[in-house]
Amino acid sequence: MVYLMGSPETSHRPLMRGSRRTYLYLVLAIVALLIMYNLPSTSYRRIPNYISVGALDFPTSPEELELDLQDTAPLAQPSVKTSPSPHNNKNEHTPVEAPEEDLDDEDEAGPINNSGHYNVLVVIASPKETISRRRLIREHYFGLRDNLLPCMRYDTNVIYKFWVYGGREKMNNDSLRKYAAERIEWDDIVEREDEVFEQWNVIKWAEEELKKEGITYNYLVLQDIHTFLHLSSIVFDLSEGVIGLGTDSPFQLDTEFPTDIVWGSFTGTSIDKKTLIVGQGAAAQAIEELPRYSEDQEPEHVFTQMYHYYTSQDEETREGPDFVREDGEDGTNRFNPWENSVESVHHEDVAVTDVYQDEEFRDLARWTYLRPTLVCHARRSASDVAPLHPIVDEDEPATDFNATDHRPAPALDNTVDSQPLSIAILTSSYVYPDLCMLDASYPAAQNKRDYALRHGYAFVARSLEFAQQGARGDRTPVWGKVDSIEKVLPKYDWVFWMDMDAVVMNPEINIESLLEEFERMVGGKEAFAEKHLIVAKPKRDKMINAGVLLIRNSEWSKRFIRAVNEASDYYTIKPSFEQLAMWDLMKSDEWRDGVLSLLNDDHTFNTFPNKYQPGYFVVHYAPDSCPREAVLRGLDFASRIAGGEKIMTLE
Structure with a gap:
């Protein structure tokens, strides 16, 4: 199935939704009745606050109240699925809203994962010289502001790497020294000096070299260095098995083959590699079956060629992964180029490309209330001093929400013999x-x-x-x-x-x-x-x-x-x-x-x-x-x- 963003005519696996305004009135009426009659409220499943409140539709049934996605029966599907990207009505300019509740780091990090297998592998393709942007991405995507309490092991369900390509041609001696220090301090850089940034090169590395290191994944999230991702939303959608949860047209992943998915643009231009989400099943298929859809053994846009190969076949008999398109012409894409103002970014947008100024990257993180996606559990700190937090003026709106509040571990008593030394x-x-x-x-x-x-x-x-x-x-x-x-x-x-x-x-x-x-x-x-x-x-x-x-x-x-x-x-x-x-x-x-x-x-x-x-x-x-x-x-x-x-x- 090709799922084209926002197209109501395209067949896809829907989650039943109604008018947002109708639901709002209904919920307000229910709340008023609860207050009047002092009735006990229904128990809702907790929603992480890195999903924008404005992106959530109001439930109308017990099943939706529980957000039990498994109970929503998917429609019958053809062998190849092509669908539009999920999005709300393009005429609705819904601003980004602040998250309602706060989760502590332990809740967000989840259980300790030492298996070497991750649900999400985030790969940021980057030239060597873009040191300052890599610093911002660590801070805003992953909550890593410094290396004083470092991630020694990636022990959550998410891992990331900077795929650094090219040589030293654009770097002076000072830049080379800073790059050397960065590489030592973070150890999150994969050097590919003799390669250029193409989807094919990254997929080959992930499927072959990374696997030899004992690292495997379900979904690979790929971006270039000048893209801003609302990563926490993407990770949440992939974890829940629904792309666009809370939009008017969500897309449910195949329950039998959930990693047979390619989510991106298929234009055949450089836009295609600026943001791409691909499941491991589709990535492996791209490598194994390359001769079927490409004469080039190192294709520039391998998933675009895959897309055109499968969608050119008869709909009743074709096979292949699901494709979620972000290159529609109706203005409802969730991957969009930067339009030079944060007000142009809607709450359901998850990727903004061509963000060249670091300050604009920071603005987007604040505007979208981006929460860090934790890649490791907090290391024990011997510090007995609580971190300082800015004084909040309750009369002012929370426009300075700290999206990178990565709290250290609680203070520990170092005199306890049972506590291992830090x-x-x-x-x-x-x-x-x-x-x-x-x-x-x-x-x-x-x-x-x-x-x-x-x-x-x-x-x-x-x-x-x-x-x-x-x-x-x-x-x-x-x-x-x-x-x-x-x-x-x-x-x-x-x-x-x-x-x-x-x-x-x-x-x-x-x-x-x-x-x-x-x-x-x-x-x-x-x-x-x-x-x-x-x-x-x-x-x-x-x-x-x-x-x-x-x-x-x-x-x-x-x-x-x-x-x-x-x-x-x-x-x-x-x-x-x-x-x-x-x-x-x-x-x-x-x-x-x-x-x-x-x-x-x-x-x-x-x-x-x-x-x-x-x-x-x-x-x-x-x-x-x-x-x-x-x-x-x-x-x-x-x-x-x-x-x-x-x-x-x-x-």
Whole structure:
């Protein structure tokens, strides 16, 4: 069936609806009677508030009151279904309305999903240089405003990836550095340097390469970087099995083959790839049966060719997926180009293409009351401070509804022994202007991320704290380490800092076992509770090496880091900078007792390459010149060790 947007003549599986105004009067009358006679109200099924209230029709029967879609008998269907996109009357300009009720994050995220199979895979095709738009999409689509409490695993029913295509031609050195940091910090980018953005390339990647990684899906939502999706509505429709739920002409997915669906435009132009929703069944069919409808083995618009192939056949005998069209000429499409004002966007619209200004993307998110679609459950935070919320003036309309209110986990009592420790592996994602570590930065970060994933820790990489030193103007970027620790520490029980040029060689060693060893070293739990900073002073070194350190979330630590940050006499002292500031402060009477200094220690968690022995935990490459080659060589050693090879020396 081809379902053409808003066409009442087209055969489709309807949900019975009446006049919205009639229903409104009916409901108002019922409400008045309930008030007069104090009758108990009917129990309604809760509607998530990311579906616009204005898009919901008023029910007229008990079946509709329950919104039980399974009880609505579908009409008899031909073998190929082509239908118009569901939409309300094109002459009705219905503004977007605010959601009625608030769901907490736990309700929205749903149960924990560790299966590797997702109902919805969201793919955003993006050139490398569109860094700011990717930031907005993370924030408004998924509630990911920063990476302080990162998504280490996608454990809801939705997963997303940025499908980044093309080379570096349009990027200057500053952009390359920012892109490298972004890739490290979020790990949500799939690089396709030798490919162009076409439906075929994305589908082949999802069906072949992603599947090899153990990731499968029911529906793939594809967009280009300049499209705005009301993603929460799309995800809700696909979850409910009805496209356009709450519009005048909803389309019910085939209950037997729900993923045999292609929802998009079929014009044969670039419009077709700006927004597309395709079920896995239709995607697999597109690959397996390509020769049937295309002579081109890498077609530009594979689903448009599929559409024309099946719709050219006799209606009684043709086979193929359902097609929901968004390219009708009657003005009722739910995928529409941007018309330069939010007022042009109706409540039932779910895709707006050609949005080139970031501010307009933000305006659309606010105008449509877009709620984030959560892709992971909130990570436990050690913070005992509730987030600040703006004061709301009840006399003013809620035009500043915060669509990205992604609340952290509730404050936790870190003294409860049964509660697992909250630990972050913290590092730098800042690439210096000389681009020395540009190519080595990502694999170096992945070495640390893999370690964190192995033990259930957070992996946090920061670049902005290093970059902001330039705005200060009084100290070098290396001081970003101190700012990063100060920013991240309140979120966790312990933070394990590793310089970018430090490599995990033995991932079997976990932080908890180190803490137990340190307890024994100082004489037990009570004595260890007074130690807040653990750092090594290697043999023959004049001072500590702060390239790897372990710090506890405590008032002592916060005061100590603040003291280091304010040690202005050390801001420009080469070559040690913040390391010398730490060393001198920790030797003073005020701070000495809170530090566990691992004197003459070359093995516990900070080993130089020439001191390495099999089984050592972390090797810190700190050459006088660019560490790129040394780090890449160390990562190769780490990979060989993980593969079972016994490496005796790193020289």
